[in-house]
Amino acid sequence: MRSKRLYSGLMALVVAAAAGCIPDVPPEALTLQPESASLRRMQTRRFDTTNEGELLQASLGVLQDLGFELDEAESNLGLLVASKQRDATDALQITGKILAGALGGAQVPVDVTQRIRVSLITRVISASESTVRITFQRTVWNDLGQVSRYDTLDDPELYQEFFFKLSKAVFLEAHGI
């Protein structure tokens, strides 16, 4: 009787531990954050046109200038999805790997390649204006073929440069929102 109770107690522990292994979605992942508004401002510009097709064409031109390949497009919803694969080797990381090797240390993985993806969405917001919003994200792989980093790029200069090029391409001034 006693051993049976012990056994069921142990089983409950094992089940609880196994259930604990399933990772929970971080609560902030699908919740609007205080910084969502500033992110939106950084990623969005307003243009004095309601011609979505023209905005999409000009945006595609800028993405091509920046070396992106088009993956998907749905002009009925004002969407472009593009990506590019680039070298991600970093001199500092490689020096670290060589040093660790020389000291007889463990295998230190170094980043080798990265994929940068963007989605760009146009939207008519009034009788005379549209917005363009772009988001950049990146996945980095190391020399063991593992993903070493997943992130959304939030350097304001990246977005400023993109919109500077886009406003030249559409011959329209890009306004903040």
Place this chain on the structure above:
Amino acid sequence: MVARSLTLVLSLLLAACATVDPRLLDTEQSQVQLRSIQSRAFDTTDKEQTLRAVIATLQDLAFVVDKADLKLGTVSATKLDGYLLRMTVSVRPRGQGEMLVRANAQFNDYPVTDPKPYQSFFIALERAMFLSAHAVD
């Protein structure tokens, strides 16, 4: 004769073992329960505006859109923030004057079955739609 019956017994045994891995079809949870966690109805008939609101919400939540199709009424998107969160949202008319929005998410290698993340997503979508969401059975 003995060999034949042995083969029959063996193949029956093997067939009994070959059950489908439950992870392939995610059959652990009640499909009806999951569908109601993942779905909401909105009082609108405008599919395009609903899809555009879904896209805007996903962008506000720092997703990059992977695909969208107006005719099919779908959007899928990925969020990378030290983890990988994928989401597919479908939109279709329901009854008279409603659009049914269903979202399903995958977190790294696991399906998201907890109601909380979906509740958060629909709260954010309500704001973008300027409409309140109704629970569906």
